[in-house]
Amino acid sequence: MLTRRKLGTSALLAALGFAARAETQTGESANVHEHGHDMSNMPASWHGDEQIVFLGYQGMTALDLIGPQYMLANLMGATVKVAAKSLDPIMTDTGITLVPDVTFEDAVKDPDVLCIPGGTLGTLDAMRDGATMEFVRQSGANAGYVTSVCTGTLLLGQAGLIDGYRVTSHWITRPMMEQFGAIPVNERVVVDRNRITGAGVTAGIDFGLMLLARMRDDDYAKGVQLLAEYDPQPPFDAGTPEKAPAHLTELLEGMFAVLGASVSESAAYR
Amino acid sequence: MLTRRKLGTSALLAALGFAARAETQTGESANVHEHGHDMSNMPASWHGDEQIVFLGYQGMTALDLIGPQYMLANLMGATVKVAAKSLDPIMTDTGITLVPDVTFEDAVKDPDVLCIPGGTLGTLDAMRDGATMEFVRQSGANAGYVTSVCTGTLLLGQAGLIDGYRVTSHWITRPMMEQFGAIPVNERVVVDRNRITGAGVTAGIDFGLMLLARMRDDDYAKGVQLLAEYDPQPPFDAGTPEKAPAHLTELLEGMFAVLGASVSESAAYR
Numbered sequence: 001m002l003t004r005r006k007l008g009t010s011a012l013l014a015a016l017g018f019a020a021r022a023e024t025q026t027g028e029s030a031n032v033h034e035h036g037h038d039m040s041n042m043p044a045s046w047h048g049d050e051q052i053v054f055l056g057y058q059g060m061t062a063l064d065l066i067g068p069q070y071m072l073a074n075l076m077g078a079t080v081k082v083a084a085k086s087l088d089p090i091m092t093d094t095g096i097t098l099v100p101d102v103t104f105e106d107a108v109k110d111p112d113v114l115c116i117p118g119g120t121l122g123t124l125d126a127m128r129d130g131a132t133m134e135f136v137r138q139s140g141a142n143a144g145y146v147t148s149v150c151t152g153t154l155l156l157g158q159a160g161l162i163d164g165y166r167v168t169s170h171w172i173t174r175p176m177m178e179q180f181g182a183i184p185v186n187e188r189v190v191v192d193r194n195r196i197t198g199a200g201v202t203a204g205i206d207f208g209l210m211l212l213a214r215m216r217d218d219d220y221a222k223g224v225q226l227l228a229e230y231d232p233q234p235p236f237d238a239g240t241p242e243k244a245p246a247h248l249t250e251l252l253e254g255m256f257a258v259l260g261a262s263v264s265e266s267a268a269y270r
Numbered sequence: 271m272l273t274r275r276k277l278g279t280s281a282l283l284a285a286l287g288f289a290a291r292a293e294t295q296t297g298e299s300a301n302v303h304e305h306g307h308d309m310s311n312m313p314a315s316w317h318g319d320e321q322i323v324f325l326g327y328q329g330m331t332a333l334d335l336i337g338p339q340y341m342l343a344n345l346m347g348a349t350v351k352v353a354a355k356s357l358d359p360i361m362t363d364t365g366i367t368l369v370p371d372v373t374f375e376d377a378v379k380d381p382d383v384l385c386i387p388g389g390t391l392g393t394l395d396a397m398r399d400g401a402t403m404e405f406v407r408q409s410g411a412n413a414g415y416v417t418s419v420c421t422g423t424l425l426l427g428q429a430g431l432i433d434g435y436r437v438t439s440h441w442i443t444r445p446m447m448e449q450f451g452a453i454p455v456n457e458r459v460v461v462d463r464n465r466i467t468g469a470g471v472t473a474g475i476d477f478g479l480m481l482l483a484r485m486r487d488d489d490y491a492k493g494v495q496l497l498a499e500y501d502p503q504p505p506f507d508a509g510t511p512e513k514a515p516a517h518l519t520e521l522l523e524g525m526f527a528v529l530g531a532s533v534s535e536s537a538a539y540r
Binding site: 042061062063065066067069070073074080082089094095096097098099101150170171188189199200201202203205206209210213218219221222223225226227228229230231232233234235236237238239240241243244245248249251252 | 509
C-alpha cells in the first residue's frame with residue numbers, strides 16, 4: 001500500500017506541505033524537480049515543525065475534523081495526527097470510517113495545537129469516558145492552542161478547559177457552555193487567549209484558515225485558501241438560526257429538544 | 271464497536287437522516303422518543319431511498335469527499351457508500367486514512383448519484399488504473415447524477431463522461447478539461463444536464479447543498495445548511511486566482527507547472 005509520505009509528496013492539496021518535506025528531506029529533492037514544484041519564491045519563515053493533534057472518537061463528525069485538518073496539513077513542516085483511545089476504525093456520525101494515527105499513549109502530550117471535533121451522542125459518550133477526558137485534560141493543559149469545532153466545546157468544557165473563557169459552539173449547544181463556566185459568544189470563531197473555538201461543523205474551515213495566519217502569516221493562509229479554492233457561494237443564506245426560516249430553526253430545535261438534558265447528565269460525570 | 275446505524279441514529283449532523291430511519295425502522299422508534307426528536311413537522315416528501323456512491327482511491331483528497339458526503343448523508347432514507355478497488359484503507363493526500371464501504375464489485379451499478387473526489391498524483395494514478403476507470407465508466411453511464419469535486423473531473427474526462435459538457439474543476443486543472451472534449455466554465459458549481467461539477471476542494475460543500483435542493487427541495491437544503499451552520503466567513507478573500515494576490519497565484523502555478531503534462535500523459539492511457 002502506498003505510504004502517507006509517498007502520497008503526501010504528490011498531493012495537490014498538500015502541495016505546500018509537500019514543498020516543506022521536499023526542502024527538508026533530501027530523499028525527495030528529486031521528486032521536487034520531477035514534479036516541477038518551484039520553491040524558489042517560498043519564504044524560509046513559512047517552514048515550521050509544529051505538532052498538531054486532533055482528537056478522534058466514535059460518533060464524531062468527520063467534517064468537523066477534515067475541514068481544519070485540510071488547512072493544518074498544509075502547514076509546511078508540521079506533523080498532524082489523529083489521536084484516539086485505540087487504533088480501531090472510528091465510525092463517524094455520517095457513516096464515514098476514519099482510522100486514527102496514534103493512541104492516546106503514543107500521542108505527543110504537549111502539542112502546539114489540540115483540536116477537538118464535535119458530534120452528538122458520540123460526544124456525550126466521550127464526556128463520560130475517563131480515558132478520553134483524561135487525554136483532553138492533559139493534552140489541553142500543555143497545548144499551545146486549545147481548540148474545538150462544533151460540539152467539541154462540550155469536551156473542552158468537561159475537561160475544565162474553558163472555565164472563564166469566551167467560546168462559541170454549534171448554535172444548538174452554544175447556550176449550554178455556561179454550565180462549564182464559559183461565556184458563550186454568538187460568533188463563528190472566538191479567540192480568547194490560547195483558546196480558539198469554532199461554531200457548527202463548517203466553521204472549522206474558517207477557524208483553520210485563521211489559525212494558519214497566526215501560525216505563519218496572512219499570505220500563507222491566503223495561499224492555502226487559494227489551494228482550497230475557498231470562495232464560498234452557498235446557494236442559500238440559511239446558515240444560522242437568525243438567517244434560516246423560523247420553521248426550520250424550530251424543526252431542528254425540536255429534533256434536539258432533550259440534548260440539553262443529556263449534556264447536563266454527562267456533565268455530572270465530572 | 272458501535273455500528274454505523276447505532277451512531278447514525280444519534281448524530282447531530284445526521285439528524286435529518288436519523289429522522290428518516292426513525293420513521294422507517296420500527297426498532298428505532300423508541301430512540302426517536304427517547305432522544306426527543308420531533309418528526310411531526312417533517313414532510314413525507316422529504317423521505318427518499320436514493321443510492322449514492324462516492325469513488326474512493328489512494329491519494330484522493332479527503333475534504334473533496336467529506337464536504338458533499340456530509341450533505342448527502344443527511345438525505346433522509348438515502349444510502350451513501352464509498353466504493354473503492356479494494357477495502358484496504360485509503361491514505362488521502364493530507365494524511366487522513368479512510369476505510370471504503372464497498373468494493374467496485376459490490377457497489378450499486380446504477381446509483382442515483384455518482385460523485386468523484388479529486389487529488390493530484392493519486393488522481394493521475396487512478397486515470398491509469400483500468401479497474402477504477404472501468405467502474406467510473408460503467409457507474410457514470412447508469413447514474414442519475416454524474417458529479418465530481420475538484421480534480422475529480424479528470425476521472426470523468428478520462429472515462430469519456432464529460433465530452434461535450436460544460437464543466438468546472440479546480441482552477442489549476444480547469445483549462446485541461448478541453449482535452450476531454452469538455453467546455454471549461456469559470457464557475458464554482460456547473461450544471462449541464464445530469465452532469466454537476468464543483469470547483470476546487472471546498473466547492474464540494476456548495477455543490478452538496480445545491481444537490482440536496484434538487485433531490486428534495488430548497489427548504490430541505492436550508493435545513494441541512496442550518497444543521498451544518500454553513501454561514502461562511504473566510505478571514506481573507508483570496509479563494510480564486512482572480513482574488514488572490516498575484517504572487518500567491520504565481521507561486522501555486524509554479525508548484526504545479528508540470529501537472530498539465532502529467533495529465534496529458536495519463537489521458538493518453540485512454
